[in-house]
Amino acid sequence: MKIIEPKAESAISYGGLIEKIEILRSTLRWASKLERPQIQKLLSQCNALRDEVMQLSRKERFVTATASAGAARKQTTAQRRKALLDRSFVFEGVFGESLKLLDALEIAEKAAPTDLPVLIDGESGTGKELMAKVIHANGNRADQPYISVNCGAIPDNLLESELFGHKRGAFTGASSDRSGKFEAANTGTIFLDEIGELPLPGQVKLLRVLQSNEIQRVGSDKTIDVDTRIVAATNKNLMNMCREGTFREDLYYRLGVIQVTLPPLRERKDEIPLLIEFFGDEAAEKLQRRPVKLSRRLRTFLLDYAYPGNIRELRNIIFRIACLAGDTADFEHLPESIRPDVKEAKPEEGEEVQQQLSLADAKKAASDAAERKFLEQGLQEQAGKVSELARQLDMNRSHLQTLLKKHGLRSKDYRAGS
Numbered sequence: 001m002k003i004i005e006p007k008a009e010s011a012i013s014y015g016g017l018i019e020k021i022e023i024l025r026s027t028l029r030w031a032s033k034l035e036r037p038q039i040q041k042l043l044s045q046c047n048a049l050r051d052e053v054m055q056l057s058r059k060e061r062f063v064t065a066t067a068s069a070g071a072a073r074k075q076t077t078a079q080r081r082k083a084l085l086d087r088s089f090v091f092e093g094v095f096g097e098s099l100k101l102l103d104a105l106e107i108a109e110k111a112a113p114t115d116l117p118v119l120i121d122g123e124s125g126t127g128k129e130l131m132a133k134v135i136h137a138n139g140n141r142a143d144q145p146y147i148s149v150n151c152g153a154i155p156d157n158l159l160e161s162e163l164f165g166h167k168r169g170a171f172t173g174a175s176s177d178r179s180g181k182f183e184a185a186n187t188g189t190i191f192l193d194e195i196g197e198l199p200l201p202g203q204v205k206l207l208r209v210l211q212s213n214e215i216q217r218v219g220s221d222k223t224i225d226v227d228t229r230i231v232a233a234t235n236k237n238l239m240n241m242c243r244e245g246t247f248r249e250d251l252y253y254r255l256g257v258i259q260v261t262l263p264p265l266r267e268r269k270d271e272i273p274l275l276i277e278f279f280g281d282e283a284a285e286k287l288q289r290r291p292v293k294l295s296r297r298l299r300t301f302l303l304d305y306a307y308p309g310n311i312r313e314l315r316n317i318i319f320r321i322a323c324l325a326g327d328t329a330d331f332e333h334l335p336e337s338i339r340p341d342v343k344e345a346k347p348e349e350g351e352e353v354q355q356q357l358s359l360a361d362a363k364k365a366a367s368d369a370a371e372r373k374f375l376e377q378g379l380q381e382q383a384g385k386v387s388e389l390a391r392q393l394d395m396n397r398s399h400l401q402t403l404l405k406k407h408g409l410r411s412k413d414y415r416a417g418s
């Protein structure tokens with residue numbers, strides 16, 4: 001669906017959007033007969049519009065409202081990238097010219113000096129944690145504490161105490177009063193990773209911090225004032241969780257006053273060569289060795305591969321290569337699960353000819369391997385449910401079946417209990 005670009009000064013575009021939602025709604029309400037696919041289509045149009053309204057409102061308030069935003073829109077991506085680098089924007093990594101990433105970085109840059117909460121979303125390994133640190137480092141609290149809590153890694157029954165502290169005797173094992181991470185991060189920033197894992201009672205408490213900047217230790221009535229900036233991250237679709245009732249909508253909107261979305265690496269492939277070099281240097285330094293050269297076919301493979309594990313996966317591969325390879329790395333140094341199944345070319349005499357001949361094969365094999373890995377991962381995530389996977393990938397179900405067949409993948413192997 002095509003959505004009109006918002007103008008910073010016009011609230012009218014909202015009117016238009018909301019009207020569209022109403023039209024869709026009333027179509028649903030008053031139609032004498034609607035087929036199921038039609039209903040679903042209308043519903044998804046409604047949801048898309050609703051998301052768009054929220055997106056517009058955030059963008060309009062915090063990005064398009066600033067004077068530089070207008071200028072940024074007229075710039076090419078290369079100019080926008082250069083402008084970010086020229087301004088003293090602290091970023092402990094590399095970035096390319098992908099439009100989505102530049103959008104994310106510019107939003108982060110503007111959000112950093114405010115105390116507003118930021119919600120970072122994106123697939124696992126896309127750099128959410130790095131981005132949280134970037135927001136902290138570019139803000140007024142950079143010299144104050146930065147405390148990171150992974151809500152998915154702490155058992156539910158301990159999470160509240162971890163975040164808010166507890167009073168002596170609040171539960172078995174609470175032998176003394178203890179402060180939590182929110183107090184530790186007072187005057188600084190708390191990074192709440194995997195916020196979608198926070199159980200509902202914890203969500204209520206977090207909402208309270210956002211509303212009134214105060215916490216209560218578990219088992220205590222006393223309120224404690226905290227001045228803690230909240231940056232949260234998730235790889236879940238919180239909007240869907242709100243619809244399912246597993247995430248509080250009011251909390252979602254409070255947390256996501258500013259939302260920064262990190263695109264997956266496959267949507268910013270121009271970054272891969274930069275990252276290869278960045279991690280190559282990092283690995284060489286950590287392992288105290290000379291940077292590894294990449295054989296031409298390995299380089300081609302790495303540039304084409306789909307990276308379901310995103311930047312983290314690329315980093316792991318480069319570190320593995322730097323550890324295992326001698327002077328030059330080749331396919332054999334890749335993890336076996338993604339290694340293309342092609343005959344090893346001898347990197348000796350006639351290397352050029354041999355490698356050029358095998359390049360097409362190597363490319364095909366690499367892209368096949370990437371496709372297979374991607375599908376395997378998807379099947380794993382969806383526990384073997386092909387229709388779910390098709391929906392996630394926005395792909396025709398029968399086309400997906402054909403692809404699975406091509407790779408000899410059987411969905412039932414991924415179902416629970418198999």
Ligand SMILES: Nc1ncnc2c1ncn2[C@@H]1O[C@H](COP(=O)(O)OP(=O)(O)O)[C@@H](O)[C@H]1O
Nearest residue numbers: 093094095123124125126127128129130311312
């Ligand atoms: N733009 C980048 N440049 C360099 N390294 C990056 C970049 N983005 C992410 N990384 C690195 O990739 C790894 C995964 O990033 P992380 O922030 O942990 O991802 P997430 O929290 O989304 O799973 C980390 O080692 C991080 O330092």
Ligand SMILES: [Mg+2]
Nearest residue numbers: 125128129193
């Ligand atoms: Mg993470």
